[in-house]
Amino acid sequence: MSVRPILLVTIICAALIIAGCDGSGQLEEPNEMVLHHVLSAKIKGLDPGNMRDVYSVIVASQMFEPLYQYHFLKRPYQLVPLLAEDMPQISEDLLTYTIKIKKGVYFQDDPCFGSRPAGSVPDGKGRELKAEDFVFSLKRAANIKYLSPNWSIFDNKIAGLDEFREYTKTCKSEADVDYSRQVQGLTTPDDYTLIIKLKKPWPQLCMALANTATAPVAKEAVDYYGRDIISHPVGTGPFRLNVWRRGSYIELVRNPAFRDELYPSVGEPGDAEAGYLDDAGKPIPFADRVVWTTIEERQPAWLLFLQGKVDATVIPKDNFDEVMGGAGELTPAMKQRNIHLKTFNDPSTYWVGFNMAEPVFGKNKPLRNAISYAIDRAKFIELFFNNRHLIAHGLIPPVMPSYNPEIKEKGYAQYDPEKAQELLKEAEKIHGGKLPTLKITLPGTNTWYRQYGQFLKRNLNAVGLEAEMEYMDRPTYLEKVNTKSVQIFTSGSSARIPDAQDLLAMFYSRYHAPGPNKFNYSNPEFDKIYEKAQVMLDGPEKRRLYRKMELIVLEDCPAVFLNHRVAYVLHHDWYKNYKPHAFAFGLSKYRRIDTAKRAAYKN
């Protein structure tokens, strides 16, 4: 048997396979306006009730609209109506909210709404939005069979909803739940009015109602698509899903049924000069298509940005020097390409936390303080974040209304190895002997985390403490933290609403792990103030209480706060109306592309 023909055939086959496969993306029409973005992780699903990662929210928020939204331009951040007619009417006792829904809002056209009557003209409109849809979405979040991560937002807040949840526990499966069961706290006297009754005052209700997760979902869609609803979004927003190649590419197109919405005409001082009011009063959205490509590594995404194929990007840590020259200015190479830099404070805090349930830490304040003095935050930010971030002198990040501008003077974030060593002597006395090797648990095993761990170890070793690092993947890490089996752990949080409530909740003693209080910290004074502030509307008194709580936490030191993030975003000249917003999603409707400038861009 001769081998040569076989060789020939195989070579031809291989060539055919390679040549025949084509993974190219869609072609653009010349007059279309297309926004190009990059996501650095895969999105998991497009069902508002089941958003578990921020990337899914970024995409889904362009298609689903909640009742309220943050004003795009005004600062400080404030809520304005989106699907609601107006801000809600609140009763005297702060327990009843009456909300009027806009008329003439339609879900996009979809097979789940049934076939069209014969002879009618397709206008892209599905069914009109009714107040009942909001009730349905909230009930769905409460349905335990649906396993929505949003339940924690509404747990123990709305009258009758917790009982509904109890009812769903008795049902066999998700499909068996009877949604027509009445919930006394959610009523709709007519098609366009929604009344929410709370169990106790909840000042952040409107912020929760500005969360994409609470956007209304059509019951027809849920019934029609079942589990597959994560890939069949049916929303009321300015865009609708066109193509989704899982794991790599997602494309939205303009929703023909979108009602008239206009670009804001007012902003804050400085907006007009920055060009943010150039499109004031015009109907949105401007873009015809919005495209996201998933690229998990930073380098290739960066290269695409330089080639002009992507409109905006963050600066990868390892390319920082080629982008930023000294004094916070762009390098000439960047300026030549007409690339703009926008920086903004991300409302986030990152920390090294102690499990107070561990006797080594729980009873040994000098030890915790010593560790705080031992960590060189400035160096941390220099080595790992190109000096971009801010040192966290307290818990509350600068973006928040309750941020204390004088927090730095309180001196909780100082680097003082000598003081640390002194404190350690005290700590040893309290401990009753030499301090044991500390165990630090980190939620990742890649190079970044290993270097982070090494950094912490070096800092601790320098003051005479022994430390051992444990790297693990996220699921294992969460399990260990939730079962209180860690000593020291690293974590962080990014606020989703302009209210430090969520950050402070992490120190409330009722929320010990598996709740948000992973530190298992308890302080009765803190708890009292927390409960008091929980039901107060925003104002100077509330902020005062927040700051007091922050000081209690800083004094007790259940966590060492390291940094607040500052985001550096680059975008091309043709990408208009990009104003960084710390809390809002769904902003693609405001963006506009200067197609002439983009076409003229040479790499």
Add this chain to the structure above:
Amino acid sequence: MTAYITRRLLYTIPIIFGVLLLTFVLFTLVGGDISIEIAGKGATQETIDEIREEYGLNKPLFLSWDSQFINHFKNALTFNFGRARDREPVIDKIKRGLGPSLALTVPIFFGVVIISVSLALVVAFVRGTVWDILAVVICVAGMSIPYLSFILFGQYFLAYRWGLFPVFFSPELRMAQYVALPVLIGIAAGLGRNLRFFRTVMLDEIRNDYVRTAFAKGLTVRRVLFKHVLKNAMIPIITRVVLAIPFLFLGSLLLERFFGIPGLGYLMAEAINSRDYFVISAMTYISAILFVVFNLITDICYSLVDPRISLE
């Protein structure tokens, strides 16, 4: 022949059973409770309990008709792989990843086999000369460099520095573009050990008396090499080649991770990281079946190629 095949197929049953048992034990018993992770950040105990109920994690492990293991077994037999952690059906993920993985492994496979077999023939012929020694040295050197270094060097110099290839997968690239560099690296890294192996096989053949006789009879080199040596060396070659085929389906874990190619190897790496048990067990199961099937094919090929071997 059919009796042999039937007997061999019967043998595969305990092996498949073994694989299912292995994946089950590893991930269920020893792996820990995944329901906490599914529940997410702010989960309460009742949510966690609900999840266990839904995924059947609160059923007994082995000893009942409805036990977890029996369910695992049943699902595997009916190829019902369920949904992955993010609720996409596992089958869809596998279908999606198959294309890119094959586009990577098949060219590497052919490249390595064709090049190393051909080179092995040549080198066997010039054995003992400086070319031969050079070839051996290069092979051994190639085998001594860690695979990861190959990839890093290749990516850094050929893609990043000299810009000859795209650095990374990007959905708008044509498949031929983003697959080219990984294929090149895969072939380069795999040549060393394969060439050595085939060379050994060829040499063993050439040393046989019949080759000397053939040359003495005056046959041309080409005839001797192709018609006689190659054919007789086919058995070990076929064994190695055919046994490698099942692993083509799994893509190359490292190459895919590095170049971001959305294939099955990448899927597997992600699944292991996020403890996505459903994906892992589905893929392990499929690979076990493929392996067993191709073992059978190998044995059949054996008997076809070498009349001395009968299927016993």
Add this chain to the structure above:
Amino acid sequence: MLCLGVIVIYFLLAGFIYLAEFFDWRIGPTLWAEQAGQSYAPPSSENIFGTDIFGQSVLRKTLYGTKISITVALFASLISVAIGVPLGAVAGYFRGFVDEIIVWIYSTLSSVPYILLILAFAVVLRDKTFFGYKLTGITAVYLAIGLTSWVGICRLIRGEVIKHKDREYVLAAISYGCTRRRIIFRHLLPNVFHLVIIDFSLRFVAFIHAEVILSFLGLGEAERPSWGAMINDARIELSRGVWWQMAAATAAIFFLSLALNIFGDALRDSLDPKLRIQ
């Protein structure tokens, strides 16, 4: 013989580091954590291989990494030999049901792709306590490798034992009443042991490379420098132009693997003329 020398040097280095750590001597490699220069300083007269992100000397890290790699490879090899040889011998000698079971076990293990199996074992073994002894990262790694790599040697031994079983010397031993255990251990195994040695030397290389891959996948030694971790770090470092860590680790692995490969070949040539590689 040069190769044997190279190998011996590596082993001695590893052993030396062990001693140094044990006795807490403060020299060279044990001081790898000390800051020897600026962050990411390129190779210079001060630091021949440059420094890493914390300014640690890459040369010292490389030397220290010898210990980790040799430990992993050694223990993994010992484990796989300790499991594979007895199982193979027993399977080959007794045949029948015992043989079927053992063949079933290793067929099952070999139908699962190697990397996958190691990954699975390592992930699962991580953090478990074994008879009160806590498994740290690196221990889980060489246990995982060892527990999954015994298949090859087992098959080999089994095949050889089957072949030897009917030889005259074995029949003679049976006829004068040798216990089976004696036959296996005193007679059969010594005759097939050369295979173990050859396999050992080749496996060793594979295990060192496996450590690199496992580091990449997030397992392996986290606290102390290891070659695998250094190459893995190179992923992000290369885009900054920092090539020296990877070069140093690759060079270290290269020379050791080369020496082992050549040595293994030479061993094979001298111990078993039938398997001669020219």
